[in-house]
Amino acid sequence: MTTRVRTVDAARPEAEVMADAAAIIRRGGLVAFPTETVYGLGAAALDAEAVQRIFDAKGRPSTDPLIVHIAGVDHLATVAREVPPVALTLAQHYWPGPLTLVLPKHAVVPLVVTAGRDTVAVRVPAHPVARALIEACGVPIAAPSANRFSRPSPTTAAHVVDELQGRVDLVLDAGPATIGVESTIVDCSVSPPRLLRHGGVTREQLLDDVPDLLVVARSGDARESQAAPGQLLRHYAPSAPLTLVVGGETAVRTRLVDEARRLAATGERVGILAPEEDVLAVTPPLTALAASGRVLLQAYGRRAEPASAARDLFAALRALDARGPTVLLASGIGDEGIGAAVRDRLSRAAEGRVVVVTPAC
Numbered sequence: 527m528t529t530r531v532r533t534v535d536a537a538r539p540e541a542e543v544m545a546d547a548a549a550i551i552r553r554g555g556l557v558a559f560p561t562e563t564v565y566g567l568g569a570a571a572l573d574a575e576a577v578q579r580i581f582d583a584k585g586r587p588s589t590d591p592l593i594v595h596i597a598g599v600d601h602l603a604t605v606a607r608e609v610p611p612v613a614l615t616l617a618q619h620y621w622p623g624p625l626t627l628v629l630p631k632h633a634v635v636p637l638v639v640t641a642g643r644d645t646v647a648v649r650v651p652a653h654p655v656a657r658a659l660i661e662a663c664g665v666p667i668a669a670p671s672a673n674r675f676s677r678p679s680p681t682t683a684a685h686v687v688d689e690l691q692g693r694v695d696l697v698l699d700a701g702p703a704t705i706g707v708e709s710t711i712v713d714c715s716v717s718p719p720r721l722l723r724h725g726g727v728t729r730e731q732l733l734d735d736v737p738d739l740l741v742v743a744r745s746g747d748a749r750e751s752q753a754a755p756g757q758l759l760r761h762y763a764p765s766a767p768l769t770l771v772v773g774g775e776t777a778v779r780t781r782l783v784d785e786a787r788r789l790a791a792t793g794e795r796v797g798i799l800a801p802e803e804d805v806l807a808v809t810p811p812l813t814a815l816a817a818s819g820r821v822l823l824q825a826y827g828r829r830a831e832p833a834s835a836a837r838d839l840f841a842a843l844r845a846l847d848a849r850g851p852t853v854l855l856a857s858g859i860g861d862e863g864i865g866a867a868v869r870d871r872l873s874r875a876a877e878g879r880v881v882v883v884t885p886a887c
């Protein structure tokens with residue numbers, strides 16, 4: 527299969543480009559498209575064969591269900607057979623936006639979409655290109671992140687092309703994703719509702735609407751059993767083993783420096799993935815090792831601006847990976863707000879190797 531890439535205006539998607547993309551989806555093909563969270567790999571959600579192509583292209587296990595993207599809250603009844611009041615409240619509050627709701631599945635949704643479950647995950651994306659695509663298709667679009675299974679999610683069209691060239695019909699390029707981590711997932715098919723994945727809408731925001739929200743997804747140590755199907759411990763995997771260091775800022779920086787020196791002395795090429803403030807703090811003691819290429823420093827966003835850390839995380843992880851480290855160390859931005867989503871993704875990239883140096887302060 528030849529993969530075409532087309533640029534599209536992020537704010538005002540060209541009708542001709544969207545008609546091209548919609549025609550591919552309607553005839554059962556695959557289109558990678560931007561959303562405000564990450565790039566998605568889309569197919570017609572009610573066409574089981576088309577949906578199967580998503581799993582084949584990604585190498586994704588059939589046990590890992592997909593998110594169905596719809597045009598608006600009015601379309602909910604076409605994919606969900608029941609919408610509890612709390613789900614409607616959340617939908618009205620956060621849609622379009624980075625919140626996915628798990629609801630009892632409508633019979634028209636094929637079981638391949640939901641990995642055999644009786645529930646379906648649904649979202650209304652906010653990105654104008656995603657919205658235009660769903661509207662031009664006139665059908666719901668099933669779309670997981672547009673990466674090969676267990677790799678970091680793509681936040682640019684180039685990331686998609688790197689991994690899915692020859693496996694997808696069309697990639698729509700509208701520039702980098704603005705949120706940068708995947709949607710928050712809330713299971714509203716159970717009472718009380720359960721937070722399954724941290725994401726663009728924060729736990730703190732959700733508690734305003736859902737005071738009894740059960741937080742199943744922990745944001746720190748990912749060694750717990752899967753909170754949701756597909757929320758595997760091994761996820762977002764870089765090519766070198768990563769250890770996440772969490773705790774108070776000063777203690778974290780001290781540990782990054784000590785560990786980098788120790789590992790470099792054993793012949794490792796040590797990659798450090800950290801917010802800009804941490805990178806600046808560890809640079810002076812590591813200058814010589816950085817100059818000789820034994821330590822590779824890579825910043826992702828700023829602690830002072832948490833949204834920038836979420837936005838840049840996956841691209842920075844890929845960029846650091848490409849510099850050829852043999853071992854990786856990372857620090858997060860705390861556990862509040864979007865920090866919980868960043869920490870969750872880093873602890874999954876670390877496959878549970880999380881070192882707590884002091885209690886967070």
Ligand code: AMP
Binds near residue numbers: 671713
């Ligand atoms: P992705 O879009 O690649 O982040 O993958 C979608 C994720 O949504 C899956 O990995 C699951 O964790 C979650 N998901 C999808 N459908 C359901 C469902 N019916 N119940 C619980 N979680 C779901």
Ligand code: MG
Binds near residue numbers: 670671679
């Ligand atoms: Mg994914």
